[in-house]
Amino acid sequence: MLNIGGLNQGIVIDHIQAGGAMKIYEYLNLEKLDCSVAIIKNAKSNKMGKKDIIKIEGDLDIDLNVLGVLDHNITINIIKNAEIVEKHQLSLPETVTNIIKCKNPRCITSIEQELPHKFKLTDRKNRIYRCIYCESKFKGN
Incomplete structure (x- = not known):
């Protein structure tokens, strides 16, 4: 071992x-x-x-x-x-900045490179975060 x-x-x-x-x-x-x-x-x-x-x-x-x-x-x-x-x-933070990246190619963060990637916790039980700009979903493990 x-x-x-x-x-x-x-x-x-x-x-x-x-x-x-x-x-x-x-x-x-x-x-x-x-x-x-x-x-x-x-x-x-x-x-x-x-x-x-x-x-x-x-x-x-x-x-x-x-x-x-x-x-x-x-x-x-x-x-x-x-x-x-x-x-x-660990607890789930209410908002996270520049930890997860928005994958939506139409999101403003894809065009405006200097904008922070901000996500808000929208479903604690299922651990779902949504982009504050385009509402795209991110789900953790």
Whole structure:
């Protein structure tokens, strides 16, 4: 079994749907960080069968609730002195900006490149967001 060393300080993004880690890596712009980032794909999970995990070393200030838009099963563990000091279940934010992109080619965001991609939560139970400009639908996992 693959063994990735523990963190002394940082964040573990756990219970990511298998295959979803790279999308989250991109959404959080982790390539721009000057710290160690481990991506574990297809780890065994009793609950999920397989899952992805991202471990980020260091003290970070990231709005992790945006991840709830992508996958509501994700859990966040905050690590300090090699101990889990906080565990977060994600909630769905009411609005998200520049996290999901509108796919409608007729949307104003396709023409006006500098416009922010804003989505509003319209159906919490089914996790449906709609573009504030054209009402196009986005549904998370």
